[in-house]
Amino acid sequence: MSRQSLSGFPEWTPSGRVVEQHVLDHVRRTFELHGFAGIETRAVEPLEDLLRKGETSKEVYVLRRLHDEGDTARERQLALHFDLTVPLARYVLENANSLVFPFKRYQIQKAWRGERPQDGRFREFTQADIDVVCQDTLPFQFEVEMPIVVAEALSGLPIPPFRIGVNNRKVSQGFYEAAGIEDVEGALRTIDKLSKIGPTGVAEELVEAVGATAGQAEAALALAAIRAEDESFADQVLALGHRSDLLDEGLEELTRVVAAGARHMPGVLVADLSIARGLDYYTGTVYETTFIGHEGLGSVSSGGRYDSLVSDGKRTFPGVGMSLGISRIMSRILGENLVTATRSVPTAVLVAVTDEASRTDSEAVAHALRSRGIPTETSPTAEKFGKQIRYADRRSIPYVWFPQTGEVKDIRSGDQMAADAAVWEPPTEDWWPRVVAMDAR
Amino acid sequence: MSRQSLSGFPEWTPSGRVVEQHVLDHVRRTFELHGFAGIETRAVEPLEDLLRKGETSKEVYVLRRLHDEGDTARERQLALHFDLTVPLARYVLENANSLVFPFKRYQIQKAWRGERPQDGRFREFTQADIDVVCQDTLPFQFEVEMPIVVAEALSGLPIPPFRIGVNNRKVSQGFYEAAGIEDVEGALRTIDKLSKIGPTGVAEELVEAVGATAGQAEAALALAAIRAEDESFADQVLALGHRSDLLDEGLEELTRVVAAGARHMPGVLVADLSIARGLDYYTGTVYETTFIGHEGLGSVSSGGRYDSLVSDGKRTFPGVGMSLGISRIMSRILGENLVTATRSVPTAVLVAVTDEASRTDSEAVAHALRSRGIPTETSPTAEKFGKQIRYADRRSIPYVWFPQTGEVKDIRSGDQMAADAAVWEPPTEDWWPRVVAMDAR
Incomplete structure (x- = not known):
């Protein structure tokens, strides 16, 4: 029997697991205190459903029965889920007639991606998600509450100070359209690379790949440079001079989120107009969370509002959600020896x-x-x-x-x-x- | 997006999940009160390790990256674990130098088997395992305590009355050897089919496939017919007249387990000399648990003592463990509407x-x-x-x-x-x- 660890498949010692269980218990309790009901979904989805959404298709793990007697051809191909959002969408549609809306659910489960392991990026990892899904219309208030619940879940943990950045897709889209950028999705995907390739790289790509003019690229970068802990971001955006109804709507929404954040957790929530989120199903508020001083680790909690991710053609179930990267958080807590367990056995x-x-x-x-x-x-x-x-x-x-x-x-x-x-x-x-x-x- | 359930991959409604969470919380608390530390292992193991133990090789799900650029050939093939015992054995060997023995651990996780779904038998299911693993020698007392902990975990649950059957491999093996049956493992595997094919079928197979004489088959069936809630089983075994040192040792061990059971949970623990357990790594006490009146569901908690499952060639780590079939238990609780949740949301x-x-x-x-x-x-x-x-x-x-x-x-x-x-x-x-x-x- 082999006894080697596998790169990208982290396991903790019994003492590390005491810490992880503490984290999971606190997160679960916070979610439940806010009225989120726990569910679990199966680990697998039909491959065709996983490939329909998101950008991670190449990283999916497909299942094959070892002694497959040819019946897989008749069955649908199954693959491990790579997040908990696609499974939620399927669960809501499957149970739409028995669920009561708004459906507030949390889900703490493993997910898998076959990508190359890096610091804080695993092939098997635990996510803790909250989402609110409604039928037809979703009260905006849920977009306001989402980061407040996440901040409360994080506040009780032995982690570095953190910052939750928020933006609104309507602001970016409304601004780009007013500035005359035609390929809005392309521009969003490029802006999303800002921390990786820098403003010069983004400007180049906006011009060469997205088809923007130099002036449009400059405007997009000026928008992405705006940060504020209060409502002052709105005036900064308007001062750039590209205005539209969609932009105004987005600014009003983002102002409500930022104002509530300033009230509930001053200094934690920040309007960050560079946040784009790669996934194309977001339509309103988007969130990204970083540990201050550990920005290289990437986001430890992200999400956003989606209008039409969940739809059966007749009915639409808009939602908003955020996902906590438990494994990424744990790897930093344990990797930097921030905490320890007083003992590794329960026995007193x-x-x-x-x-x-x-x-x-x-x-x-x-x-x-x-x-x-x-x-x-x-x-x-x-x-x-x-x-x-x-x-x-x-x-x-x-x-x-x-x-x-x-x-x-x-x-x-x-x-x-x-x-x-x-x-x-x-x-x-x-x-x-x-x-x-x-x-x- | 499809919205169909997948046969063999059960999911509960939010209300059903309240019940399951109640079950999991109670089981976890019982295990921790008895000093078992929680760990989690990765969902995958190298395929070659999974095929080395147990009899389920044909049911393994192998993983393949969708856009595999030929590097899987260089990496080891991975597959989903089909139980939590093989991963424990690997975890113990991998961490042998940092773990403290006796290592008492519980593990509540999903496992996967690609077999045909049936009542209470799933392709994805949750197991809750406890094991005690020692280095070199394992005090027999742990074999005595195992069913007491499991009975306590089950007693707090909304389930039908249950019975934990115990036997000892040394009794079966010592008896078969004394009776002159040469293929002991073959005889054990055949006796294990008693509830499926009945005594006539077992007798036939013992003679035709295992090579026993008609008299030996009769003796093996007479042994397997013995049941008792107290130590009287030992005299019944001795009365059959096939005696050996190994048999005597097994009878003494089984007597200790049954006596402690009668003291701690009268009427629950039963010496059942028909219990064989298919897996060939068991070497001492073996356990099987059924819901009274639901015997067709199969065992809801099984396990046993193993001497050499965990070994690196130089050191050996004997252990004893039992596994609770949470999904099987849940399918019966929810399928028969035994209980309900007072509400499906946490909110008061x-x-x-x-x-x-x-x-x-x-x-x-x-x-x-x-x-x-x-x-x-x-x-x-x-x-x-x-x-x-x-x-x-x-x-x-x-x-x-x-x-x-x-x-x-x-x-x-x-x-x-x-x-x-x-x-x-x-x-x-x-x-x-x-x-x-x-x-x-």
């Missing part, structure tokens, strides 16, 4: 066993402690107490209980005291493993 | 919005409630209150809060009363969605 108490004849006494103590929610093990052998204490120590179990004398020992301090299994509790900080900052250890 | 309170100008008042109430752990939404629009109440009703949100009058209304009873967002709490049964038996609804 090891109940010693004096001899096999009295094992039932030890089991009774363990049962009493567990019934009050205290994670407890019974020693697997009746070795000498010194060996049982070393057994606990090796596994970082903080307390050893001696049923014969009715005493419990904190093996870190050596303190030992009489205790009643019906009422004794460990101090709060020892009850379950905790996640602590490395410098506070 | 909808805070009404009088007009957009006063939305911040509504947001302040929602924030105060959420900060005390009460799942709360703010109305997305400032429609008439009647419409906002219908919005809550449609989504099964039990309470609507009116910030202007400082009152909260139970929209089921119509009761409305003054309330302070800093102290008000919903009754316990309304706080979060609960899972209730259908007849108690």
Whole structure:
């Protein structure tokens, strides 16, 4: 049996998993407190559906049964999903008649992309998504709330300070159209490369590939240079002089998002007119989140408003969503040793066993402690107490209980005291493993 | 976009997912209370490793990158794991130098098998596994505790009464050898088919395929017919007259497991000498669990002791484990409508919005409630209150809060009363969605 790690398929140690579970529990709780219901979708979709949306077609993993007796030709080809948005769209259509709208759902699952692994970019990764999907019309308020929920989910985590950038597709599109740029989607895709190829590269590509004039390229770059933590971005946009109804609508929407952000999380939400998001299904607000000082890691939470991603031809289900890149966040938390777990096993108490004849006494103590929610093990052998204490120590179990004398020992301090299994509790900080900052250890 | 379900890839409604999440949370908590640490492994393993163990090789899903530019030939072929035991073995070997033994781990993840879907048998399914792995030697006590932990995990669930059957490979092997059956593994595989092909079919196969005499086949069937909830099984085995040292060792071990079971969960654990388990890596105690009255569903929790599954040639890591078939259990719970969720959204309170100008008042109430752990939404629009109440009703949100009058209304009873967002709490049964038996609804 091989025992090598696979590049792009990260796995954590038990201690790293304590940290990840802490992250996942906090994110889930935040989503649920805001009224999002959890669902899971299957890991696979028909290949043809995955190729219809997005730009990741070349990175899809296709499935094949090893001993395929030719029946795959009759079945549809299946592939692993590369995000949780396409599966959501399919789930909504499949269950449209039984779901109640607005459908607010969260989904925490793995996704797969066969691309070359890089820092913070994996072949298998965990995403935590929230979306609100409505039938026919989507109240704009949901576009306002989305980054507030994400900021709350991130705020409780042991991560660097972060910034959520917002833009609105209507602003970009309205501006480009008013400036006379014909290939709006091409311009958006080029502007999306700003951090990779810089303003000179973008200007070149806008002229050569997108067909813009030098003046149009300059205007697009001037728009993309605008940043503001308050509503002042709107005047900066208008000062560029390319105005349209669509632009005005976009500015009004973006102003509402930025104003609510300033109220709920001052300094966190920033209007960033360079945000384009590559995917062509976004039609309104778009979001991108970076760790301050770790911009090279890329976005840790992105998303946007989509009008017609979910449609069966007759009915349309507009939505808005954001996705948290749990694996990317975890790789930074664990890679930079920002935090550690106080222990890697859940166990708070090891109940010693004096001899096999009295094992039932030890089991009774363990049962009493567990019934009050205290994670407890019974020693697997009746070795000498010194060996049982070393057994606990090796596994970082903080307390050893001696049923014969009715005493419990904190093996870190050596303190030992009489205790009643019906009422004794460990101090709060020892009850379950905790996640602590490395410098506070 | 297609919107069809795929046979063998089950998905639950939001309400069904409330039930599944309840099951998963209870199982995870039970495992952690007993000191098992959670890990996750990647979904894929090198194909060659998956084909080395177990009997499911033909059901493996192999991965292929859609736009593979010939580099897969250089990379190792990857396939989706079909259980969580082979990945555990690889994880232990990969991390042997950093793990602390005994390594008690639980793992709740999806697995995939490309076999034909049937009742309770899926192509994508969730397993919840516990294993204890040691270096060199494994204390027998862990074989005793395994079914006790599983029984506790199952006891808190909304499921039919269940029975955990136990046997010991040493009993079967020692007995067969003493009876002169040469192909012990062949005999085990044939006995494993008892529930499918019946005693006549088994006897035929033992004689024709395994090479046993008619008398040996009769003896093997007599052994497999033994059932007991107490230690009396041992005398029944000895009465058959085929004795060996290995058999005696197995009987002593099985007696310890059954005695502890009778003490901790009378009537649940049963010595069942027909249990063989197909997989050839088991070497000691083996387990199989069925819902009473639903035997056709197959085993919902199986496992056993393995001596040499995990080995790097120099060191050996013996272990014992059991696996809970979450998807199989869920399919029965939901398929038979045994339970329902009190609501499908987490939200307990909808805070009404009088007009957009006063939305911040509504947001302040929602924030105060959420900060005390009460799942709360703010109305997305400032429609008439009647419409906002219908919005809550449609989504099964039990309470609507009116910030202007400082009152909260139970929209089921119509009761409305003054309330302070800093102290008000919903009754316990309304706080979060609960899972209730259908007849108690």
